[in-house]
Amino acid sequence: MTQQLATRFPPGPRSIWRDEPDAHWNDWHWQQRERITRVDQLEKVIRLTDDERRAAVETDADFHMGITPYYASLMDPDDPHCPVRLQSVPTMGETIVAAADLDDPLAEERDMPVRGITHRYPDRVLFYVTHNCPVYCRHCTRKRKVADPSSAAARQQVEDGLDYIAAHPEVRDVVISGGDPLSLSDERLDHILERLRAIPHVEIFRLGTRNLVTLPQRITDDFVHMLRRHQPVYVNTHFNHPKECTAEAFEAARRLADAGCPLGNQMVLLKGVNDDPKVVTELNHKLLLMRIRPYYIYQCDLAKGISHFRTTVEAGRKIIRALRGHTSGLAVPHFVVDAPEGGGKIPVNPDYVVRHEGKKWVFRNFRGKEYTYFEP
Ligand code: SF4
Numbered sequence: 045m046t047q048q049l050a051t052r053f054p055p056g057p058r059s060i061w062r063d064e065p066d067a068h069w070n071d072w073h074w075q076q077r078e079r080i081t082r083v084d085q086l087e088k089v090i091r092l093t094d095d096e097r098r099a100a101v102e103t104d105a106d107f108h109m110g111i112t113p114y115y116a117s118l119m120d121p122d123d124p125h126c127p128v129r130l131q132s133v134p135t136m137g138e139t140i141v142a143a144a145d146l147d148d149p150l151a152e153e154r155d156m157p158v159r160g161i162t163h164r165y166p167d168r169v170l171f172y173v174t175h176n177c178p179v180y181c182r183h184c185t186r187k188r189k190v191a192d193p194s195s196a197a198a199r200q201q202v203e204d205g206l207d208y209i210a211a212h213p214e215v216r217d218v219v220i221s222g223g224d225p226l227s228l229s230d231e232r233l234d235h236i237l238e239r240l241r242a243i244p245h246v247e248i249f250r251l252g253t254r255n256l257v258t259l260p261q262r263i264t265d266d267f268v269h270m271l272r273r274h275q276p277v278y279v280n281t282h283f284n285h286p287k288e289c290t291a292e293a294f295e296a297a298r299r300l301a302d303a304g305c306p307l308g309n310q311m312v313l314l315k316g317v318n319d320d321p322k323v324v325t326e327l328n329h330k331l332l333l334m335r336i337r338p339y340y341i342y343q344c345d346l347a348k349g350i351s352h353f354r355t356t357v358e359a360g361r362k363i364i365r366a367l368r369g370h371t372s373g374l375a376v377p378h379f380v381v382d383a384p385e386g387g388g389k390i391p392v393n394p395d396y397v398v399r400h401e402g403k404k405w406v407f408r409n410f411r412g413k414e415y416t417y418f419e420p
Contacts, residue, residue, distance in 0.1 A: 060088045061113050069113070072261040076178060076227075080111040090121040090129065099134035106349070108191040109134055110180040115258045118287060127285040127317045132179050137352030147188050149346040151386035160205040164386060168217035171205050173236060176227040179258035181282075183314055183353045185345050190223050206239045213245045219280075221252040226262050230270050237274040250278040252310075257281060257288045260296035268303035280308045280339065284318050289330040297334040308339035311377070313363075315344075315355040321366030328367070328375040338377040343392070346384050357381065357392055365394045369410025 061069065068074040080086050083100040086109070092100075100109055111132045119133075120126035148154070155164040162170040177184075180191045209215050218240055225233065240246050255262040256279075271277050279300055283289065301307055309331050311318065318324055328338040341363065344354045360379045367376045380389040398406040403419040 061117070064113075070261050072259055072264070075112045075114055075259055075261055078113050079178070080113070080116055081109055086111070086116075086133065089116050090119055090133070092133075093124050095136050096124065096133050099136045099138060102136070103134040103138045103349075107134075107138070107182075107184070107187045108180055110177070110191065112178045112259050114261065114292065115179050118290065125316060127287055130317050131181055131183065131284060131314070134182060135352070138182060138349040140351060141348055142351035144346050145348040145351060146346045146384060147348055149185060149384055150382055151384070152186075155386055158204045158208045160201040161208050163208075163212070163215075164388065167214055168219060169209060169212075169215050170219045170221055171209070172222055173202055173205075173220055173225050174227045175223040177222065177224040177258070178227070178255060178262070181254070183312060183344060183347075183350050185347045186223075187347060187349070202236065206236070206243075209240065209246065210243045216245055216247040217250070218246055218248075219250045219252055224253050224255060225251055226253045226255040226259075226267075230264075230267050234270050234273075237271075237277070241274050248276050248278060249274070250280055252280050252282075254282045256293050256296045256300075257283050260290070260292040263296035263299050265299070268299045268305075271300070271305060272303050275304050277305050278308065279305045280310055281336065282311070283309050283327060283331060283336070284311050284314060285323065286326045286330050289327070289334065294334050297336055301335040307334070307336040309336050309377070310340045310342060311338070312342045313344055313355060313360050314353045317353075319355045319359045319363075321363045324363050325367060325371060325375070328377070329371070332372070332374055338375055340389070341377050341379045343379070343381040345382055361392060361394045365410070368394070 080089065083092070083097060086092060086100060087097070103109075109132075115128065115132060118128045120129065123129070152162045152170065155162050157163050160172045162172075164170075175190050175192060177190060180187075184190055209218060220236070228236075237249065240249055283293075297307060311324070311327070313319060318327065324341070331338055341360055343357055343360055344350065364376065364379045378391050379393065380391050382389050396407050396409075398408050398414055400406070405417045405419070407415050407417065409415060
């Protein structure tokens, strides 16, 4: 299937990278170096609204702006409602602290036996190896520490995390997260994966990364070659809108899938970005073409300053209702609320059970018709 190439330059007069050689554009180090971090750079790329201009300055102390040229090139320069722009350009909504907002909405710091490890579930841990990301997503649940260089995971912290995992035989699954672990060099990641692979009770690792979306150039041949040596390595990524499924993202996913990595997507339900069944259906169909299984849809959590992104739980159930039965089961993720205060992921499904009396169950199918099933 021929995929349309992502436009490298946004339409309009602000194509500031037009003369950049492909060798730069395709180099992830160059993309990292050239990130947009200031308002004067941003206004060369998009026509800023007054709200965005103010927010880019006023939110900087709390949560920096960082946008790779690649991700910025996907923005509509004239539409402040562009889904890529909403996820990466600050708005004044971030300065509003809602009553329900929490600094650490999932209580990840509370369940931290050593710095850099959250151990909440019996057989798996979250392992933070960096606090950097190519793009600082405005809806980030870890904005309390991501983008803050003073909180970056020090080498000793990573070593302490590895020691903790080695000392806990119940841990069979390690979710390597951050920030974005792919912000580390291949050598550094290789070292971490090698150490983990040498721990007999660790069966699988999962890399949680948004680089496929924000910096697909990061998925180089050398990188996937390195991953091959540590399989099984699962990769979970975070596409939120079909506009992010570019030719570059397809190529990054192909390399990972060809290297044997099972790929999953964790979408966050965001008002104005993807709270629409049609958008999610299109996204999930594109993900399956990329060999990425839609894995979770998260209800937007209670992180501080992101209430403008939240929508109702019912909006998520409506999306699942629109998917289930109407398209391949592979395209139907789990819709979950990651409960505040460390309650963990709670599935929230539409109701398909109409009633249940003794051995008789009455179900409703995706077309709304009722069917009765009798248990033995
Ligand atoms: S990539 Fe993930 S950790 Fe980094 S800013 Fe985005 S949501 Fe937060």
